[in-house]
Amino acid sequence: MASADSETRPGAREAAQQEPIPQAVKIIVAGGFGAGKTTLVGSVSEIAPLSTEELMTEASCGVDDTGGVEDKTTTTVALDFGRITINPDIVLYLFGTPGQDRFWFMWDELSAGALGAVVLADTRRLDTCFHAVDFFERRGVPFVVAVNRFDGAEDYRVEEVREALDVSEGVPILMADARVRTSCKEVLVELITHVLRVRSPALSG
Amino acid sequence: MSAEGSKAGGGHGHLPHPDTGPVPVPEVAVPPAAEAEAPDTVWLGLDSAGAGRERFLRPFAVDAGDPDAVRSHGTARGRGIDLLGHVVAARTPGRRERLRPERGAILEHARHARTLVELAAEVRLPVGQVREIVADMVGEGALQLCGPSRPLAHQDILHAVLVGLKSL
Ligand SMILES: Nc1nc2c(ncn2[C@@H]2O[C@H](COP(=O)(O)OP(=O)(O)OP(=O)(O)O)[C@@H](O)[C@H]2O)c(=O)[nH]1
Ligand SMILES: [Mg+2]
Numbered sequence: 001m002a003s004a005d006s007e008t009r010p011g012a013r014e015a016a017q018q019e020p021i022p023q024a025v026k027i028i029v030a031g032g033f034g035a036g037k038t039t040l041v042g043s044v045s046e047i048a049p050l051s052t053e054e055l056m057t058e059a060s061c062g063v064d065d066t067g068g069v070e071d072k073t074t075t076t077v078a079l080d081f082g083r084i085t086i087n088p089d090i091v092l093y094l095f096g097t098p099g100q101d102r103f104w105f106m107w108d109e110l111s112a113g114a115l116g117a118v119v120l121a122d123t124r125r126l127d128t129c130f131h132a133v134d135f136f137e138r139r140g141v142p143f144v145v146a147v148n149r150f151d152g153a154e155d156y157r158v159e160e161v162r163e164a165l166d167v168s169e170g171v172p173i174l175m176a177d178a179r180v181r182t183s184c185k186e187v188l189v190e191l192i193t194h195v196l197r198v199r200s201p202a203l204s205g
Numbered sequence: 206m207s208a209e210g211s212k213a214g215g216g217h218g219h220l221p222h223p224d225t226g227p228v229p230v231p232e233v234a235v236p237p238a239a240e241a242e243a244p245d246t247v248w249l250g251l252d253s254a255g256a257g258r259e260r261f262l263r264p265f266a267v268d269a270g271d272p273d274a275v276r277s278h279g280t281a282r283g284r285g286i287d288l289l290g291h292v293v294a295a296r297t298p299g300r301r302e303r304l305r306p307e308r309g310a311i312l313e314h315a316r317h318a319r320t321l322v323e324l325a326a327e328v329r330l331p332v333g334q335v336r337e338i339v340a341d342m343v344g345e346g347a348l349q350l351c352g353p354s355r356p357l358a359h360q361d362i363l364h365a366v367l368v369g370l371k372s373l
Contacts, residue, residue: 019293019317019318019351020354020355021291021318021351021352021353021354022353022354023353023355023356023357023362024289024290024291024320024353025289025362025366026288026289044373050322050323050326050327051326052322052325052326052329052330052331052332052335053331053332054331054332054333055331055333055334076331079322079332081322081326083323084369084370084373085369086365086366086368086369086370087365087369089353089354089355089357089365090357090362090365090366090369092366092369092370093289093320093322109288110288113287115362115363115366181373185370185371185373188370189367189370189371192363192366192367192370193367195363196360196363196364196367199359199360199363
């Protein structure tokens with residue numbers, strides 16, 4: 001019950017129920033530290049990337065009499081996201097999330113119901129996306145690999161990246177530049193095309 | 206100490222917390238109208254939220270202690286309100302929010318339907334904490350959960366997203 005001084009806005013409920021609520025869907029952008037996740041999200045998002053965080057309590061943290069909140073051993077994990085309004089009924093959210101395995105707990109929730117994922121491979125440290133590739137393969141989340149070419153890093157060919165990451169032929173790998181909107185758009189289009197392909201019943205027939 | 210603060214306190218005896226029960230089934234809202242004024246600011250500075258009210262959030266008001274709550278929200282899949290679930294305010298902030306500015310801010314920012322994760326970014330609190338507060342507020346009728354006005358089949362969503370992305 002609302003307390004006496006707060007207004008249940010005249011017709012608030014009705015207004016709320018008239019407001020069109022879009023279907024919110026998501027794509028995960030994963031990759032190692034500094035791979036360009038936030039940059040990619042920002043390149044295609046209609047808003048400057050927003051950020052929130054999730055608290056992770058260290059497993060070793062017992063409940064004790066520390067008294068001060070500062071003493072709690074919690075780690076925060078940043079969660080960047082952007083938004084693309086597809087049409088009045090659908091809003092797509094892009095979540096950039098750290099690739100370290102200690103953040104798996106968050107990946108579980110993020111990947112649940114995701115349309116698919118983009119794994120950003122950083123050519124300076126290809127191995128930093130192994131975890132992400134493993135995770136999405138195991139979870140059956142369709143993904144593409146976008147190879148972010150950093151200046152001065154070794155130039156890889158797609159086949160070399162495929163071999164290094166050991167991803168099957170079916171998984172698209174494309175060269176990208178997270179700073180360039182058209183490049184990011186291409187990556188996302190490739191992802192959804194891939195998702196439609198692997199989800200298509202025609203394939204199994 | 207706010208109510209949020211008092212419900213924490215780790216393993217010590219503390220106030221029973223009546224609001225953590227099951228979240229009511231979302232009420233599905235229906236079309237049209239417009240959310241055209243959906244703000245495009247990054248941070249909707251809390252300043253805009255409450256002239257005359259407390260203007261700030263005390264970050265620790267809501268996460269003091271209770272690591273269990275944090276852990277359960279962090280790890281449990283499908284538990285609680287989805288990151289992309291929409292919530293909308295059913296009323297304006299009032300006396301109840303006087304000592305709980307985070308709740309006042311949530312009500313302000315949820316004047317128009319918001320996803321949980323956007324709400325968290327706007328009020329600048331960890332999303333797990335906002336999830337918990339929102340669940341309480343839904344329980345007491347201050348917020349409503351809303352499902353999509355026009356639920357779509359997965360395949361239709363994919364096709365629409367593809368078209369939308371191509372026209373970016
Ligand atoms: N050359 C080049 N630089 C890039 C590219 N993408 C991002 N960068 C730069 O790399 C740096 C890190 O990019 P971010 O987008 O912050 O990376 P991130 O993955 O979000 O990093 P964390 O969240 O810290 O893990 C920035 O300085 C970007 O400008 C790219 O495609 N090419
Ligand atoms: Mg980042």
